[in-house]
Amino acid sequence: MLSYEEMENQDLIHLLVEGRDDQAFEVLYERHRSTVYFFLRKYYGHIEDVDDYFQLAAISLYEVCQDFQALGYSYSLFSALGRRIESRIIDQMRKQASKKRLPKAKRVYYDGIVCEDGGPAFLNQIPQRHYSSPDQAYLLKESYQSYQLTLSPLERAVLNGHLAQKSDETLAQELGVSTKQVRHAYYRLRAKWRRHQAEED
Known part of the structure; x- marks a missing residue:
């Protein structure tokens, strides 16, 4: 039987989404750590709390995995995660700008x-x-x-x-x-x- 580290992304996603497997998520997160840190560096000046950013990245990964399975593993998980994280960051930047205009x-x-x-x-x-x-x-x-x-x-x-x-x-x-x-x-x-x-x- 393959260890978690030896499994393909598709198998890990199935365990995560269908079996609510926490270890599968940890392995997927480690595999995509470079994407998480790429966008941390890219938007560092706009990120107010690094812990909040890692929370955003983890939530984005989970959501992308759900979508990835639903759509039949038909695209790059790395690219999808990057797009989701970047979209979330931009949304937060807009909300922060809006908040500054509100009491x-x-x-x-x-x-x-x-x-x-x-x-x-x-x-x-x-x-x-x-x-x-x-x-x-x-x-x-x-x-x-x-x-x-x-x-x-x-x-x-x-x-x-x-x-x-x-x-x-x-x-x-x-x-x-x-x-x-x-x-x-x-x-x-x-x-x-x-x-x-x-x-x-």
Whole structure:
């Protein structure tokens, strides 16, 4: 049986998308590290937070892998990842320019997605245009539960840990994985959350 490092991208993507395999994602990310760093260098002067950039890159890779499988592996994963990352960076630059023209109080409502019984479900920043107040940002239990079914065991553990306000370092120690694996799992579960929201809409 082939090790993860010996597998073709197509096989790793299948494991990631169909089997929610965290190790497959780690190997794919390492293979495409040069693309990630190329755009970090290219747009470094416009990137406000390097950690946020790596989160953007990891989410982009996960989304590109989903599209790549859906379209039958018919194009270059390197090129697709590069285009997705660059598009996301340009979008962020435009949003930053727009934010500078808005009063701070008008920019974003913090978070507020909760279960119906008042317990926290998922933490994120929600653009103000989606809700007239933070209290209106509710996620039905059924929808949240269906979202959880899309998560791998590691992603689910990381989500629960973040909701319990545990640090990445604490989670890594508790789960017996690296801090980088915890962060990548968090990036993926956020990408899945966005996709779940889009499907609900």
